[in-house]
Amino acid sequence: MRGRANEAIGGIKLPAIIRTEGLTHVYSEGTPFRKVAVGNINLEIEQGGFVGVIGHTGSGKSTLIQHFNGLLKPTSGKIFVDGVDIWENKQDMRKVRFDVGLVFQYPEYQLFEETVYKDIAFGPKNMGLSEDEVDKRVHDAVRFVGVSQDLLEKSPFELSGGQKRRVAIAGVIAMEPKVLILDEPTAGLDPKGRDKILSQIKEYHEQQQNTVLLVSHSMEDVAKFASSVLVMNNAGIYAHDSIQNVFSRVDELEKMGLSAPQITKVFYKLKQKGFPVDSDVFSVKDAKNQLQKMLSRGDSGKC
Amino acid sequence: MLKDITIGQYFPGESFVHKLDPRMKIVLTIAYVVMLFLTNNVYGFIISVGFLVLSYSISRISFKMILKSLKPIVPIILFTAILNLFFVNGDPLFKWWVISISAQGVKLAVFMSLRVIFLIAGTSLLTYTTSPIELTDGIELLLSPLKKVKFPVHELAMMMTIALRFIPTLIEETDKIMSAQKARGADLESGGIVQRAKALIPILIPLFISAFRRAEELALAMECRCYHGDEGRTRMKQLQYSWRDAFSFILISVLIITVILINMFIKTGSF
Numbered sequence: 001m002r003g004r005a006n007e008a009i010g011g012i013k014l015p016a017i018i019r020t021e022g023l024t025h026v027y028s029e030g031t032p033f034r035k036v037a038v039g040n041i042n043l044e045i046e047q048g049g050f051v052g053v054i055g056h057t058g059s060g061k062s063t064l065i066q067h068f069n070g071l072l073k074p075t076s077g078k079i080f081v082d083g084v085d086i087w088e089n090k091q092d093m094r095k096v097r098f099d100v101g102l103v104f105q106y107p108e109y110q111l112f113e114e115t116v117y118k119d120i121a122f123g124p125k126n127m128g129l130s131e132d133e134v135d136k137r138v139h140d141a142v143r144f145v146g147v148s149q150d151l152l153e154k155s156p157f158e159l160s161g162g163q164k165r166r167v168a169i170a171g172v173i174a175m176e177p178k179v180l181i182l183d184e185p186t187a188g189l190d191p192k193g194r195d196k197i198l199s200q201i202k203e204y205h206e207q208q209q210n211t212v213l214l215v216s217h218s219m220e221d222v223a224k225f226a227s228s229v230l231v232m233n234n235a236g237i238y239a240h241d242s243i244q245n246v247f248s249r250v251d252e253l254e255k256m257g258l259s260a261p262q263i264t265k266v267f268y269k270l271k272q273k274g275f276p277v278d279s280d281v282f283s284v285k286d287a288k289n290q291l292q293k294m295l296s297r298g299d300s301g302k303c
Numbered sequence: 304m305l306k307d308i309t310i311g312q313y314f315p316g317e318s319f320v321h322k323l324d325p326r327m328k329i330v331l332t333i334a335y336v337v338m339l340f341l342t343n344n345v346y347g348f349i350i351s352v353g354f355l356v357l358s359y360s361i362s363r364i365s366f367k368m369i370l371k372s373l374k375p376i377v378p379i380i381l382f383t384a385i386l387n388l389f390f391v392n393g394d395p396l397f398k399w400w401v402i403s404i405s406a407q408g409v410k411l412a413v414f415m416s417l418r419v420i421f422l423i424a425g426t427s428l429l430t431y432t433t434s435p436i437e438l439t440d441g442i443e444l445l446l447s448p449l450k451k452v453k454f455p456v457h458e459l460a461m462m463m464t465i466a467l468r469f470i471p472t473l474i475e476e477t478d479k480i481m482s483a484q485k486a487r488g489a490d491l492e493s494g495g496i497v498q499r500a501k502a503l504i505p506i507l508i509p510l511f512i513s514a515f516r517r518a519e520e521l522a523l524a525m526e527c528r529c530y531h532g533d534e535g536r537t538r539m540k541q542l543q544y545s546w547r548d549a550f551s552f553i554l555i556s557v558l559i560i561t562v563i564l565i566n567m568f569i570k571t572g573s574f
Contacts, residue, residue: 030367032314071482094488102486110483112508122505126488157512171487 016044016080017179017211018068018100023077025063037063039235041077045179045213050205052222052243053215055232056257061215062105064232065181068213069100082178098127101177105184107168111156116147116167119156123175141174142167144204146196162193169197173204180205181213186221194218198225219261223247223282231258244280263287313434319547320362320432325441327548332429334555338562339418339425346569347562348417354558355425364431372427373420380416387412435467444542457533465521473514480509 023041028034038060045051055061066072067079070086070093079086086096101123104110113119120141124134142149145166151159156167169185182201186194198214202225205212213230216222222229222243229246231238233256239246247253247260250268259265260282267281267290277294281287315321323331335354342348359366373380393407430438443460450456484505485491491502 031365066482069486071485094490097486097488102483104479104483104486107483109513110480110487110505110509112505122484122489123487126490175487 015047015083017047017082018045019043019080019083020067021078021080023064023067023079024075025067025072026075029075036235038067041237043230043237043240045211045230048209048211050202050212050214050225050227051230052226052228053213053230053232054217054219054222054258055238059232060235061232062183065102065183065213065215068179068181069097069102071097071102094126098123098175099177100179100181101172101175103169103172103180103182103185105187107171107185108156108161108164111164111168111171114155115153116142116156116159117152119167120171120174123171127175137174137176138170141170144173144200145170146200162189165189165193166197169201176208177210179211179213181215183215184217185214186216186218194221201225219247219259220263220283223261223264231256243282247282248280250279312430314364314368314431315434316363316432318362318432320358320428322545322547323432323551324542324544324548325433325437326445326542327544327551328429328433329438329441329445331551331555332426334559335425336422338555338559339422341559341562341566342418344565344569347565348414350558350562350565351421354555355421355428358425358428362428362432364428368431369424369427372423376419376423380419383419384412384416387415436464439464439467440538440540440542457536469514469517472517473510476513477506477510480506480513 020041020043024039025037026034027037041064053061063072067074073087081096081100086093111119113122117138120138121134124137142152147163147166147170151163156164159167173180186197189197198221201212214222214226226243228242230240231246238256247264250260250265253259263284264279264282267277267287268279270277271279277290281290339351342351388404388408389402391405391408391411393405395403395405396409397404439460443456446456481491489502489505494502
């Protein structure tokens with residue numbers, strides 16, 4: 001995965017599924033509350049990538065992603081999905097929304113139907129699909145997010161918080177979007193629930209070969225699941241690069257109020273202290289390998 | 304979109320108008336309305352308008368905001384204007400079939416519309432320069448004499464505070480839910496009335512559920528902080544009248560008296 005992201009950035013161009021040109025969005029123009037939420041953003045998101053989007057609160061992440069499916073209209077600039085300017089033909093906007101599925105923060109608050117089944121079917125039905133196709137998609141979607149089939153006829157309001165979240169995500173996945181954007185899908189879940197949801201999304205991504213954007217505050221999650229990282233800072237893009245290239249800039253990230261994964265920081269410090277380790281360690285698994293290598297060589301430096 | 308609604312929108316500032324005591328601001332607003340309705344003469348009108356322009360300039364609220372506050376009541380203004388235009392009897396300027404327009408009608412239509420416009424512009428300034436909390440504090444204190452007749456002033460004020468406090472929250476929430484449902488392809492903009500009403504279900508149900516949830520959470524939080532109504536409750540910010548309030552009070556009194564005098568003695572340009 002990581003290799004592929006590097007390729008995309010280092011020369012061989014994969015087709016961009018989402019591209020923006022000078023995208024700018026200003027809130028409350030003409031009032032004392034005027035605020036530039038995103039300013040002059042030019043970016044390309046390659047088809048088939050799993051992109052982690054990080055940035056501190058208020059850096060413009062949520063505003064940016066709401067432009068990708070046309071929920072927000074840019075104050076200036078253009079957005080292309082699959083090569084088509086989405087604001088050129090407003091009638092096609094709904095189609096754009098089916099192509100770019102967006103799961104909001106705390107999506108469980110948007111559940112409204114009598115049964116879980118009907119709620120998940122809301123998106124596919126809006127697409128005008130046949131009953132059979134809707135039925136198939138609902139069942140596929142619940143399988144992807146790991147909700148048991150017997151919950152389908154229950155009211156979504158009877159479920160637990162974690163289950164509601166899965167059902168809400170399934171509601172978007174059931175539209176089988178080419179791009180799936182998730183805005184902090186794990187906020188407020190316990191660690192076990194977080195890992196499970198993210199692994200399922202990763203699995204879904206690998207099976208469907210679609211593009212996934214994951215907005216997250218957890219550097220660990222991004223390092224573990226994403227293939228490249230988009231760093232937002234002060235309404236602009238600070239970096240858009242592979243996991244390796246971004247998280248090796250530990251100092252810069254810290255200055256922005258972000259950080260690298262904890263394990264990366266540990267290895268960064270170790271390296272600074274003169275241990276013969278790589279600081280390109282982004283997961284506990286990598287760390288284990290590195291340490292084993294170092295110890296088996298027996299050249300643990302000062303130890 | 305929904306965020307453009309300005310009811311109760313407060314623009315923080317440090318101006319003379321912002322610093323006025325909310326009680327005095329409410330009294331001034333009422334006095335201004337009284338003045339508008341006392342006026343039946345062009346000169347009196349100039350005084351009201353002058354007062355309005357002065358207040359807006361020193362409060363540093365943009366005049367554009369007046370237009371914004373007027374937007375929702377344009378139909379009402381048009382309605383009054385048209386009624387006045389056609390149904391006031393007088394010397395006909397224009398006659399066709401049963402329709403006749405008189406000079407008096409035109410005058411009154413213009414005058415009534417202007418009156419409504421200035422009324423809304425003036426009262427909007429109150430909410431633009433006073434935070435909702437200050438406003439309800441002011442209302443509570445102004446109405447406090449009614450406590451003697453067992454009128455639940457404090458409870459009403461608290462309800463108003465909470466309601467005002469939750470307007471932006473609920474608007475934001477509605478916006479969010481609308482976006483979320485649109486992201487799932489909900490079509491809110493097309494179709495007939497029945498279809499549009501049906502399209503609101505996916506928005507209203509989550510909105511109601513979240514409003515109830517918020518209400519419950521708020522009640523719990525208030526009880527955790529030992530809220531038990533008015534009795535023995537003290538204020539962090541005590542309201543105090545200052546020279547500004549005295550000055551404004553004198554100014555508006557003088558203006559009202561002038562308007563009354565103009566009404567009595569100047570007969571030209573009256574309506």
